[in-house]
Amino acid sequence: MNVGFPSSTRVIHQSFQSGPLRHLLRRLIRQPGAWLGALLVGSALLGALAAPWLATFPPAQIDLGAQLQPPSLAHLAGADFYGRDLASRLLFGGRVTLGIAGAAVGLAMTAGTLIGLLAGFSRGWAGQAWVALIDLLLAFPTLLLALLVIASMGAGLRSLVLAVAVAGIPNYARLVRGVTLANRSAPYVEAARAVGASSGRILWRHLLPGVIAPVLALATLDVGWAILHVSALGFLGLGAAPPQAEWGLMLFEGREYLGSAPWASAIPGLAISLTVLGVTLLGDALSAALTPGRG
Amino acid sequence: MSTTQLPASSFQYLRRRLLIAALTLLGVATVVFVLVHLLPGDPAETLLARSGAPPEAVKALRIELGLDHPLPVQYAGWLAAVGRGDLGRSLFNGRPVTALIREQFPFTLQLALAAFAWALLLGLTLGLISARWPRGLIDRLAMLLAIGGVTVPVFWSGLLLIWLFSVRLGWLPSAGANGWRTLVMPALVLGYSSAGPIARLTRAALLEALAQPYVTVALAKGLNDRQVLFRHAARNALIPVLTITGLQLSFLLGGAVVTETLFSRPGLGRLLVDAILWRDLPVVQGVALVTAGVYVVTNLVIDLVISWLNPQVGWQ
Numbered sequence: 279m280n281v282g283f284p285s286s287t288r289v290i291h292q293s294f295q296s297g298p299l300r301h302l303l304r305r306l307i308r309q310p311g312a313w314l315g316a317l318l319v320g321s322a323l324l325g326a327l328a329a330p331w332l333a334t335f336p337p338a339q340i341d342l343g344a345q346l347q348p349p350s351l352a353h354l355a356g357a358d359f360y361g362r363d364l365a366s367r368l369l370f371g372g373r374v375t376l377g378i379a380g381a382a383v384g385l386a387m388t389a390g391t392l393i394g395l396l397a398g399f400s401r402g403w404a405g406q407a408w409v410a411l412i413d414l415l416l417a418f419p420t421l422l423l424a425l426l427v428i429a430s431m432g433a434g435l436r437s438l439v440l441a442v443a444v445a446g447i448p449n450y451a452r453l454v455r456g457v458t459l460a461n462r463s464a465p466y467v468e469a470a471r472a473v474g475a476s477s478g479r480i481l482w483r484h485l486l487p488g489v490i491a492p493v494l495a496l497a498t499l500d501v502g503w504a505i506l507h508v509s510a511l512g513f514l515g516l517g518a519a520p521p522q523a524e525w526g527l528m529l530f531e532g533r534e535y536l537g538s539a540p541w542a543s544a545i546p547g548l549a550i551s552l553t554v555l556g557v558t559l560l561g562d563a564l565s566a567a568l569t570p571g572r573g
Numbered sequence: 574m575s576t577t578q579l580p581a582s583s584f585q586y587l588r589r590r591l592l593i594a595a596l597t598l599l600g601v602a603t604v605v606f607v608l609v610h611l612l613p614g615d616p617a618e619t620l621l622a623r624s625g626a627p628p629e630a631v632k633a634l635r636i637e638l639g640l641d642h643p644l645p646v647q648y649a650g651w652l653a654a655v656g657r658g659d660l661g662r663s664l665f666n667g668r669p670v671t672a673l674i675r676e677q678f679p680f681t682l683q684l685a686l687a688a689f690a691w692a693l694l695l696g697l698t699l700g701l702i703s704a705r706w707p708r709g710l711i712d713r714l715a716m717l718l719a720i721g722g723v724t725v726p727v728f729w730s731g732l733l734l735i736w737l738f739s740v741r742l743g744w745l746p747s748a749g750a751n752g753w754r755t756l757v758m759p760a761l762v763l764g765y766s767s768a769g770p771i772a773r774l775t776r777a778a779l780l781e782a783l784a785q786p787y788v789t790v791a792l793a794k795g796l797n798d799r800q801v802l803f804r805h806a807a808r809n810a811l812i813p814v815l816t817i818t819g820l821q822l823s824f825l826l827g828g829a830v831v832t833e834t835l836f837s838r839p840g841l842g843r844l845l846v847d848a849i850l851w852r853d854l855p856v857v858q859g860v861a862l863v864t865a866g867v868y869v870v871t872n873l874v875i876d877l878v879i880s881w882l883n884p885q886v887g888w889q
Contacts, residue, residue: 554725
């Protein structure tokens with residue numbers, strides 16, 4: 279499936295060299311896409327966080343009398359084959375899908391930043407070796423990397439987080455290495471070295487702060503990509519396992535009843551699409567705000 | 574620069590790219606092996622435990638699969654076999670993995686090529702349309718369609734098509750792979766997901782080209798907008814568009830996994846997913862290696878085509 283978001287790595291890298299955050303925010307709120315994006319992402323997050331209070335049924339409660347019921351007042355989004363309330367499952371499913379996507383992005387971000395810092399800071403063959411490793415991982419289609427991790431660890435929520443994170447790591451590593459390489463010989467780093475700062479201190483106190491902003495910007499864009507991967511693996515039967523509610527898995531279960539209960543798959547499908555659309559609009563608005571003067 | 578320099582440096586570039594690609598393939602094989610062998614469980618045990626076999630049988634199978642050797646020995650053995658073109662045998666039906674891949678590959682190739690053609694047609698059209706009338710309603714609509722390609726998951730857009738054309742209208746079969754009728758929906762869905770990035774990049778590259786001084790000159794000469802767009806801007810926007818288009822092609826070849834599962838089509842993606850579900854290790858390794866290898870080789874070919882079109886690229 280496509281996760282080919284246009285790479286904004288370079289744009290992010292360039293624009294964080296200048297302009298304080300306040301100006302960025304001001305430019306950001308002038309983008310109409312930012313508002314729509316924030317609205318979509320905000321509702322998805324709110325639904326997931328407030329699921330226990332908003333849901334009218336426990337997500338796994340079976341009610342054979344309500345089997346495949348169309349949307350009604352009692353079941354706002356209808357019910358699935360086991361009579362489970364789809365609206366409630368959607369809210370709780372958001373917790374799993376968004377939670378795993380968020381955890382995976384956080385893990386990828388941390389590990390990728392660490393690798394990128396080391397790759398950008400090491401000189402000689404060690405630096406070359408890191409670069410070779412990053413390029414090698416970039417040579418894999420991301421879904422294939424995720425599938426290989428699942429193949430070796432088995433399905434389950436923990437391996438799902440790790441699988442999506444591994445697929446995401448090389449992008450962060452590449453970005454951070456670029457920024458670190460550029461800053462490595464900057465006067466302030468040379469000055470720190472001159473007064474006798476250790477390598478560890480230079481990495482932690484002087485180089486790390488410089489990459490935090492671009493990494494967070496990339497992570498924002500990456501959440502949409504991660505949601506698509508988590509739900510794709512769920513759909514393939516290699517992610518979350520029944521009776522868990524997860525958007526991709528819900529879609530997979532709903533497809534069996536496409537003829538008699540099309541809402542069972544349409545509702546999780548719509549939830550994934552709108553959330554990813556929201557993240558993409560936010561990311562686009564962020565890139566546009568980062569590069570003023572571009573259409 | 575003199576003309577005699579060109580062949581020498583392109584030859585060097587070619588040699589360097591080929592060397593890098595060969596090393597990448599070796600690295601890809603290593604990553605596949607390392608990832609698959611992180612496996613905490615033992616495939617021999619997993620396989621036979623289901624049938625409740627005695628421990629001696631598990632031991633015998635482990636020896637047969639070479640799992641009793643230390644990992645570096647297994648790795649060297651596997652790599653040597655791969656070098657000979659032997660990917661081992663499936664743990665389930667005992668058939669050579671290369672034979673399984675050879676059977677499934679044509680289905681994936683067919684799907685990827687059809688999807689690619691559709692992605693190019695749709696992506697370039699949307700990009701051209703929105704660059705021709707930028708910042709208007711048409712631009713907004715075209716770009717919304719393009720964003721849809723990257724935000725709507727393939728497994729949902731495909732399901733919507735199945736619902737409309739198979740369930741409601743009964744025009745197209747929802748599963749299988751015989752004849753063009755079973756290819757239409759998978760190709761439309763997979764291609765649409767690739768058209769998004771192509772459209773967005775085509776638009777950006779065209780708008781950037783249109784802002785160049787030579788466009789102003791062409792307009793001053795009295796050429797109309799359309800002539801400028803097609804004759805001058807499009808030519809210069811070609812290389813970035815080609816780069817992303819190539820990436821999309823290699824992506825389609827490797828990324829048909831979800832589409833094949835949704836439409837119950839045979840193919841490499843299905844083979845891989847089934848092998849993972851059954852923990853059929855040799856098949857997982859073989860398919861992953863071939864898929865990643867195709868990806869590396871496709872990217873190599875694209876790089877070479879680009880350096881041929883724009884020799885400056887190769888000289889860096």
